[in-house]
Amino acid sequence: MTGSDATPSFRLAYVPGVMPDKWVRVWNERQPDVPLVLTQVPAEAAADRLLGGDADAGLVRTPVDRTVFSAIPLYTEQTVVVVPKEHLVTAVDEVEPEDLADDIVLHPLDDVLDWEALPGRPAFERPATTADAVELVAAGIGVLVVPLSLARLHHRKDLTHRPLRDAPESSVVLAWPEDAKTDQVEDFIGIVRGRTVNSTRGRPQPPAQEKSGRAEKGGGRKKPAGAKQQGANRRAGGSGATAKGGKRGRPRRRS
Template identity: 60%
Template sequence: MTEPSDPAPFRLGYVQGVTPGKWARMWAERRPHNLLELVPATTDGAVDMIRTGALDAGLVRLPIDRTGLHAIPLYTETTVAVVPKGHLLTVAEEAAVEDLADETLLHPRDDTLDWAGDAPGRPADHTPATTGEAVELVAAGVGVLVVPQSLARLHHRRDLTYRPLTDAPSSTVVLTWPDAENTDLMEEFIGIVRGRTVNSTRTPRREQTPARATPAANRRRPARRGRGRR
């Protein structure tokens, strides 16, 4: 007799700096028989894989091409400038975009902050491939990197620090998935990220074990009416 195959996993893409661990733990509690597979990706890569069906959903940063996709905002991130310790920007707790006018700005190819390309400052001679490579260049004194705060924390180094840019556009993290009828697993994950409880009417119901029938011997029989004396 052929054994039933394991259910297909729910594949979730996520970009650097996004930490899906909390949601993954809740998923494991609610769906112990459905594996949640976490797939690191860039925003563009995650969107492409969602469209081809390689991913069920993704945690990405705006902007994205929303054609054929749902997207719900989850939270916003502060934009910061990553600089060496002792840099002029560190004399204050915060900085403004115009303070970058005399700086060389690094634009890694995996960066999703499109607006940063219009910020004042000189473009670097070298375009780093990744945010990690850009951080190495900042440490070498080549330039300044503008990223969401979560990425600055992810690539923390003792010789670097960062300052919030008070007037820079913030970065929005969204959950995105195909614009089609939602599966039960998709509804489950939407409920998790939106904070729905297990008993929420929008949360898919799991099969419940039917209540065991009471043994016939233990059932109470209705009392018979006694016959009156004639």
């Protein structure tokens, strides 16, 4: 659906850790008459919210079901391990999975990383949320592996983080239901892709007849055919050329 079916406001959902501020600021500058309504949704609920019509588009984490959603990749996050500040791994710049072999690695139920095998030792129970897992790390019960943005979102003064090598990564995309692309979604796509305010890509263009009419209207006046011929004569022979373009004959010698 497009154009007339668009909502009077643009409703954008986003998952925890995503920071849409820079895109929202550009939207407000370009679309002052169309309010942008932001709603934070749990990562695992984002797809249902979009399909249910609660938002026009969403900044969500992969994977995304491409049979029902269109999506534009935005960025991929670094994966880090969150540890107490006195933890041994804080002595290095990057952590290897085997460095966590003796640690309990917490695995919250809302984890956004696609693990084949979690490093370290598993906990007896999985924390309900990432926020709960962070509290357990602060209590010295284990460590937590998350995308960098979630480590920053749940930052505490007694915790720190280090990049974890050879770990799955989380990518963020702009997604919307495939059969529900509005003009406002197209405008937001332009913003996240860095299009300028004058870019018309993806929006209706003036009919070709209208364009050619404007070009004709703004064109210069044509020179008369006679004026063109005179100019050609001057270029061909300068002041010594005749009207017919031939050379002057030499004067006869008198006998």
